[in-house]
Amino acid sequence: MGDIGFASASGVDKKYKTNENEVYLLNYMDVYKKQKITEKNYKKLMVTTASNEQIKTKNIIKGDIFFTPSSETKEDIGHSLCIAETLVNAVYSYHLYRFRPSAEKIDISFSNYFTNTPAVRNQLIFRCQGNQRFVFSINDLINTNVRIPSLKEQSLVGYIFNYFDSLITLHQRKLDKLNINYFDNNIYLIGFKIFKIKMEVKLV
Secondary structure (H helix, E strand, C coil), rough: CCCCCCEECCEEECCCCCCCCEEEECCCCHHHHHCCCCCHHHHCCCCEEEEEEHHHCEEEEECEEECEEEEEEHHHHHCCEEECCCCCEEEEEEECEEECCCCCCCCHHHHHHCCCCCCHHHHHHHCCECCEEECCCCCHHHCCCCCCCCCCHHHHHHHHHHHHHHHHHHHHHHHHHHHHHHHHHHHHHHHHHHHHHHHHHHHH
């Protein structure tokens, strides 16, 4: 991966310091859960503080890919998330690694997918070390081998995966709505049965 960008660690901690500037913090769980972070919702991220130097060097710009470098189990390591928009006054947590790919080599629509493949994650799992908690180093990330198609092919692959992601999200919302309606109907039926039993008891 070192051929297509550069990586950095040592993000910002959560400690709020009165002599620093307020910032929005991208956390481990935001990446782990693959939250969709955009210009419209990033101000819901945790608020902490950072120095002027950290704001410059630990910033989040369009195309940045963030990795979870540690976990209690090896198999749960190396989750990643691409940020598709520049987030003003936002920084990343020290629990994350930031990979900044070259815009000339990586299409942003492709970025959320090529790092989440088994081929990439298995390398990180193999290289991680630890006992109670496993971690891979920044060099492990840089030395990870990736197969990158042409920019035209990347754009096509990214478009296809984005399309299917949208379909999955749409159907998940429909399913959630059906589940809620099913739950509400069951609650109504249970309540009606209890009411009916009480009325029958009173009549007796």
